[in-house]
Amino acid sequence: SGILVEDKIREFFPILHQEVNGKPLAYFDNAATTQKPIQVIEALRKYYELDNSNIHRGAHTLASRSTDYFENTRRLVKEFINAPSSEEVIITKGTTESINLVASTFGRKFIAKGDEIIISTLEHHSNIVPWQLLCEEKGAILKVIPIHDTGELDLVAYRQLLSEKTKLVAVVHASNALGTINPIKEMIQQAHKYGAKFLMDGAQSTAHLDIDVQGLDCDFFAFSAHKVYGPTGVGFLYGKRELLEAMPPYQGGGEMIKEVSFEKTTFNDLPYKFEAGTPNIGDVIAFGEAIKFVNNIGKETIRNHENHLLKHAVERSAEIKGFIPIGTAKAKVSVLSFGINNIHPFDVGLMLDASGIAVRTGHHCTQPLMDRLQVEGTVRASFAVYNTIEEIDRLIESLKRISKRKN
Numbered sequence: 264s265g266i267l268v269e270d271k272i273r274e275f276f277p278i279l280h281q282e283v284n285g286k287p288l289a290y291f292d293n294a295a296t297t298q299k300p301i302q303v304i305e306a307l308r309k310y311y312e313l314d315n316s317n318i319h320r321g322a323h324t325l326a327s328r329s330t331d332y333f334e335n336t337r338r339l340v341k342e343f344i345n346a347p348s349s350e351e352v353i354i355t356k357g358t359t360e361s362i363n364l365v366a367s368t369f370g371r372k373f374i375a376k377g378d379e380i381i382i383s384t385l386e387h388h389s390n391i392v393p394w395q396l397l398c399e400e401k402g403a404i405l406k407v408i409p410i411h412d413t414g415e416l417d418l419v420a421y422r423q424l425l426s427e428k429t430k431l432v433a434v435v436h437a438s439n440a441l442g443t444i445n446p447i448k449e450m451i452q453q454a455h456k457y458g459a460k461f462l463m464d465g466a467q468s469t470a471h472l473d474i475d476v477q478g479l480d481c482d483f484f485a486f487s488a489h490k491v492y493g494p495t496g497v498g499f500l501y502g503k504r505e506l507l508e509a510m511p512p513y514q515g516g517g518e519m520i521k522e523v524s525f526e527k528t529t530f531n532d533l534p535y536k537f538e539a540g541t542p543n544i545g546d547v548i549a550f551g552e553a554i555k556f557v558n559n560i561g562k563e564t565i566r567n568h569e570n571h572l573l574k575h576a577v578e579r580s581a582e583i584k585g586f587i588p589i590g591t592a593k594a595k596v597s598v599l600s601f602g603i604n605n606i607h608p609f610d611v612g613l614m615l616d617a618s619g620i621a622v623r624t625g626h627h628c629t630q631p632l633m634d635r636l637q638v639e640g641t642v643r644a645s646f647a648v649y650n651t652i653e654e655i656d657r658l659i660e661s662l663k664r665i666s667k668r669k670n
């Protein structure tokens with residue numbers, strides 16, 4: 264792993280080189296979506312200029328080229344998360360769809376009345392609502408792992424929630440609202456002792472942490488391309504082969520079938536069984552370039568850089584009067600979530616925007632977590648590979664000025 268040269272990295276991101284409200288843009292909304300390097304943008308353009316064709320069925324050259332590029336991204340993802348095979352990598356439109364796929368198909372087949380599903384207080388709405396819908400339909404019971412005030416899961420309570428009734432545990436790898444990294448491997452081992460399956464929401468971890476679905480032994484892993492320097496509208500679901508094979512299809516349509524007659528339809532092999540209809544071909548192909556971009560820098564280098572930024576931000580936040588850190592877990596991805604005494608998070612966000620600084624404010628699609636922490640929302644600055652110490656210093660100086668008015 265090399266040493267990160269920020270200026271070189273930033274050259275790959277055209278969007279960063281602009282002024283917002285008369286100030287250079289400092290983009291700290293990376294947990295919502297990352298910016299895209301030029302390689303991704305050019306791959307998308309090249310696809311539509313040269314290769315555009317529907318995949319998997321044409322006899323002609325463009326169709327087979329598109330298919331090859333599309334399937335190449337699946338192979339890159341397989342390696343990126345260390346899945347045993349490409350057939351266990353389902354292409355979806357995002358983490359949300361990946362989780363819904365499991366809820367509707369695994370859920371339809373394997374969850375019955377009285378069964379229990381465990382989630383956690385840290386979950387994003389997309390890892391809460393699909394399970395609520397399923398539990399309502401099936402008469403199953405949803406249990407929630409509580410947290411400590413630091414934003415870390417209460418693992419003693421988790422062990423007490425697990426039982427022979429537990430059929431599935433669905434937990435976020437890294438929290439989008441606070442950054443907490445959960446001790447997922449240990450949690451998976453404990454779930455497996457009771458025969459429960461484990462789904463990881465990797466939306467916030469895949470850009471920052473090494474992902475090894477075999478090493479972790481998770482049963483399902485979901486993530487979104489757009490949080491890993493790739494396009495929106497593309498996501499992935501890894502599932503263990505025996506589970507995917509036992510699960511009924513998700514949506515019906517073209518591509519997911521072997522043979523269709525009005526009497527009986529047979530379904531296609533993995534992964535196509537779960538991929539009805541024409542997918543987001545160009546964006547899937549372009550995501551391959553995002554994976555290469557991350558691999559070229561190396562996750563370890565990225566993580567060291569982001570940890571360095573976070574450490575600097577946390578240290579300097581002590582200079583801000585009325586700064587209220589929210590989420591102080593020991594293990595965190597590069598998320599700084601906070602409040603400023605006497606100022607609404609939304610107003611903090613607006614004032615930062617006036618200085619060209621982009622943060623997210625609000626509940627971050629984690630309303631139950633906000634309720635638990637007894638805050639309406641937070642201000643969230645989340646860092647990526649292209650952020651710099653100078654940008655963090657600007658954030659801190661702006662927050663000092665903003666806070667001074669009311670503290």
Ligand code: PMP
Nearest residue numbers: 357358359387389439466467487
């Ligand atoms: N889970 C987590 C932890 C997230 O941060 C997000 C995106 N904010 C999602 C799930 C949903 O991802 P998407 O909107 O890309 O489907």
